[in-house]
Amino acid sequence: MSKATAPKAVSTTKKDPYSGKRVLRKVEPYIWIAPSVILMAIFILIPIISVFRMALNNVSKTGQLKGFNNFANFTKILKTPAFAMVLKNTLVWTIVVVVLSTVLGFMLALVLNNKFRGRKIARAIVVFPWATTLVIQASAWGFIINKDYGTLNTLLMKLRIISEPVNWTPTPEAYFGWEIACGIFVTIPFVTFCVLSGLQSIDGSYYEAATVDGATYWQKLFKITLPLVKSSLTVSTVLNIIYVFNSFPIIWTMTKGDPANRTDTLVTYLYKLAFYNGRQGEAAAVSVIGFLILLICASVYMIYTLRKGDGDL
Amino acid sequence: MKKILALLLALAMALSLVACANSNTPDPTKDPNAGTQETQKPDDQQPSGDKIDINVIAAEYGQNTKKWWADFQDEFNKTYENINLVVEVVSWNDIYTVVNTRLGSNPPDILNIDVFADYQADDLLLPAKDYVSEETYAKFYEAFLDQSVVDGTVWAIPDLASARAMYYNVDILEAAGVDKVPTTWDELKAACEKIKAYDSSIYPWGIDMTTDEGQAAFAYYIWNNGSDFTDADGNWILNDPKNVEAIEYAVGLVNDGLTNTDPANETRYDLQDLFGAGKLAMVIGPNSIPTYIADNYAKANTPKEEQINYAFAAIPTNGGNPSVSAGVMDRFMCFDNNHSAEKIEAIKTFFDFFYEDNRYSDWVLMEGFLPATSAGGEIVAASDPAMAPWVDIVGSCKFYPTAKAEWADVKQGVINVEQQALLGGNVQELLDNLQAEIAG
Numbered sequence: 005m006s007k008a009t010a011p012k013a014v015s016t017t018k019k020d021p022y023s024g025k026r027v028l029r030k031v032e033p034y035i036w037i038a039p040s041v042i043l044m045a046i047f048i049l050i051p052i053i054s055v056f057r058m059a060l061n062n063v064s065k066t067g068q069l070k071g072f073n074n075f076a077n078f079t080k081i082l083k084t085p086a087f088a089m090v091l092k093n094t095l096v097w098t099i100v101v102v103v104l105s106t107v108l109g110f111m112l113a114l115v116l117n118n119k120f121r122g123r124k125i126a127r128a129i130v131v132f133p134w135a136t137t138l139v140i141q142a143s144a145w146g147f148i149i150n151k152d153y154g155t156l157n158t159l160l161m162k163l164r165i166i167s168e169p170v171n172w173t174p175t176p177e178a179y180f181g182w183e184i185a186c187g188i189f190v191t192i193p194f195v196t197f198c199v200l201s202g203l204q205s206i207d208g209s210y211y212e213a214a215t216v217d218g219a220t221y222w223q224k225l226f227k228i229t230l231p232l233v234k235s236s237l238t239v240s241t242v243l244n245i246i247y248v249f250n251s252f253p254i255i256w257t258m259t260k261g262d263p264a265n266r267t268d269t270l271v272t273y274l275y276k277l278a279f280y281n282g283r284q285g286e287a288a289a290v291s292v293i294g295f296l297i298l299l300i301c302a303s304v305y306m307i308y309t310l311r312k313g314d315g316d317l
Numbered sequence: 318m319k320k321i322l323a324l325l326l327a328l329a330m331a332l333s334l335v336a337c338a339n340s341n342t343p344d345p346t347k348d349p350n351a352g353t354q355e356t357q358k359p360d361d362q363q364p365s366g367d368k369i370d371i372n373v374i375a376a377e378y379g380q381n382t383k384k385w386w387a388d389f390q391d392e393f394n395k396t397y398e399n400i401n402l403v404v405e406v407v408s409w410n411d412i413y414t415v416v417n418t419r420l421g422s423n424p425p426d427i428l429n430i431d432v433f434a435d436y437q438a439d440d441l442l443l444p445a446k447d448y449v450s451e452e453t454y455a456k457f458y459e460a461f462l463d464q465s466v467v468d469g470t471v472w473a474i475p476d477l478a479s480a481r482a483m484y485y486n487v488d489i490l491e492a493a494g495v496d497k498v499p500t501t502w503d504e505l506k507a508a509c510e511k512i513k514a515y516d517s518s519i520y521p522w523g524i525d526m527t528t529d530e531g532q533a534a535f536a537y538y539i540w541n542n543g544s545d546f547t548d549a550d551g552n553w554i555l556n557d558p559k560n561v562e563a564i565e566y567a568v569g570l571v572n573d574g575l576t577n578t579d580p581a582n583e584t585r586y587d588l589q590d591l592f593g594a595g596k597l598a599m600v601i602g603p604n605s606i607p608t609y610i611a612d613n614y615a616k617a618n619t620p621k622e623e624q625i626n627y628a629f630a631a632i633p634t635n636g637g638n639p640s641v642s643a644g645v646m647d648r649f650m651c652f653d654n655n656h657s658a659e660k661i662e663a664i665k666t667f668f669d670f671f672y673e674d675n676r677y678s679d680w681v682l683m684e685g686f687l688p689a690t691s692a693g694g695e696i697v698a699a700s701d702p703a704m705a706p707w708v709d710i711v712g713s714c715k716f717y718p719t720a721k722a723e724w725a726d727v728k729q730g731v732i733n734v735e736q737q738a739l740l741g742g743n744v745q746e747l748l749d750n751l752q753a754e755i756a757g
Contacts, residue, residue: 065438065439066416066417066436066438067417067418067420068421068439151578152578152591152596171578173579176740179582260527260529260582261528262528263582263737263740264581264736264737276528276729279413280528280725280729281725282435
């Protein structure tokens with residue numbers, strides 16, 4: 005658009021002393037957004053294009069592209085027995101972490117929205133898990149549940165609840181459960197703060213009017229609070245779906261997807277494919293599949309929740 | 318006026334961003350780990366005056382590597398004024414990505430890394446004899462050079478090695494009534510049972526079948542059962558009956574409760590920590606274990622009485638086969654960047670300088686590794702009595718078949734088999750499937 009308007013403006017420069025300003029006004033917005041557009045192009049668009057290119061090419065182990073290979077990367081991945089399990093793990097991981105952390109985060113936000121002594125401290129404490137690096141969080145969780153030197157066993161033995169160390173991770177499923185617990189723990193603060201910001205913007209008079217009309221607590225929660233924080237919840241849920249689906253550090257730090265892909269999600273699986281097996285083309289294909297799944301999930305969710313119009317956001 | 322100023326500012330910002338992006342693109346190796354060596358930017362395309370540029374990417378083995386290479390670079394450049402050597406030291410975490418990115422635009426002349434077959438498969442390397450002088454070439458152990466052969470040509474030369482042996486806690490074995498250090502699988506199992514009976518809180522035997530290094534466990538057991546990854550002709554024999562027997566034996570030890578709890582998730586380092594803490598009686602580990610344990614004790618200020626009393630012995634074997642140690646070897650390789658004859662001479666000079674016996678033994682000792690040349694071996698053995706038995710071991714140990722193009726898949730494949738077997742899978746079926754997948 006700027007291309008089309010610029011020559012026209014230049015041709016009138018000599019005649020109209022104010023046209024310089026006019027050109028400026030038209031071009032100005034593009035200059036202001038230029039840095040972010042350039043940044044996005046460099047750090048988002050180019051990598052996306054190169055991942056798609058790798059997914060469609062035969063890629064050698066040293067990363068050289070050897071030509072289009074007729075979707076062989078995709079067919080090979082879809083035929084791998086581990087892929088179905090990894091996909092299932094990814095869905096379980098995303099759904100459980102997002103749903104539970106949203107419910108728990110919402111409840112916590114309701115509690116923190118009440119006025120009570122030490123509310124500020126309580127809010128600060130909620131931020132802690134969020135403010136710590138995920139790798140540190142996951143290492144800490146791994147340290148807590150470790151059978152040999154874990155703090156959970158030490159604590160329970162000191163309290164004389166158990167007499168000898170318990171193996172908290174006897175099966176891959178147990179490991180995955182702990183990873184999910186860690187995922188929920190680190191996701192809650194984000195939901196809480198999104199909801200809390202929504203809650204604080206609700207006018208108190210709604211509740212007063214409802215109380216006068218004799219509404220119960222639950223009626224107020226479902227008829228006033230929920231509809232009014234829906235937009236905040238939508239934002240936090242969509243972002244969480246994306247973050248959790250793509251989350252790498254927790255699983256990588258705790259199990260690396262072991263044993264035998266039982267705790268792998270798409271992201272850890274593709275990392276292993278690319279950097280341990282040297283199959284970068286297939287890894288790129290997994291990445292593209294993940295991208296498409298996310299695109300569909302996020303679009304469906306946004307269309308569903310926002311179909312009543314833009315008004316909510 | 319303000320608007321124009323603001324506009325100029327915005328333009329400047331945008332331009333500087335583009336400029337940043339440009340200056341970053343050709344040199345993606347700029348990472349904080351690369352350190353001081355980056356003050357001189359490697360740029361093969363622009364010779365600095367009439368000097369010949371050689372740029373090297375080297376792996377960071379430990380805390381001393383950067384300093385060692387920096388000193389080496391200074392000394393080399395002072396000795397050979399017509400050559401401009403630049404060494405970039407890159408951490409193991411980043412080196413593969415750095416090299417792969419550089420291959421597109423500005424490949425290094427010389428690379429120090431562990432694997433070479435992938436680069437060779439893409440026709441990126443020169444044969445070793447082209448860039449190493451005869452004198453230096455003659456110094457290497459023959460068995461080491463054999464590890465870098467593809468189609469009858471040696472493509473890379475060894476820079477150092479490490480070897481593995483069985484470490485055992487002398488006090489635990491004694492207290493448990495194990496009179497003789499186990500040398501066979503039967504003796505090993507019997508010793509494990511005695512240790513378990515003596516104190517059930519001590520793990521008798523350590524096994525690491527993790528994504529980190531599960532292939533090492535596979536190698537320890539199959540090699541010491543008289544088998545291998547490949548037959549004499551280099552064909553994969555992953556489902557050989559002896560390999561099945563070996564993995565069943567190892568998984569059997571886990572199922573009998575004679576090992577650490579979670580071999581699929583406990584890495585070699587976890588095992589070394591347990592061993593150092595006296596919670597693990599025996600474990601197979603590299604020659605660097607004494608340094609590792611001593612460092613940990615120093616860091617934690619462990620009092621003398623809590624430190625363990627340990628020794629090492631040959632890895633136990635089965636069926637009367639001789640004990641085989643697993644060797645790990647890293648390499649130098651030279652990329653085929655259409656070098657001039659002069660440059661090839663300069664590269665030969667570099668290797669002559671590097672493998673000069675005293676300098677080379679200094680390099681090896683710097684991070685506690687083992688030498689890949691016989692002369693280096695003699696110097697190392699003479700200078701450090703603790704290293705002497707290792708120099709013997711490394712001369713006779715076996716290596717992974719890293720020269721084969723399928724190695725990366727085999728490596729991940731055997732780890733997967735081990736982990737499936739730990740979950741109750743049938744070893745024979747798993748190895749049959751892997752063999753079918755790899756050998757087609």
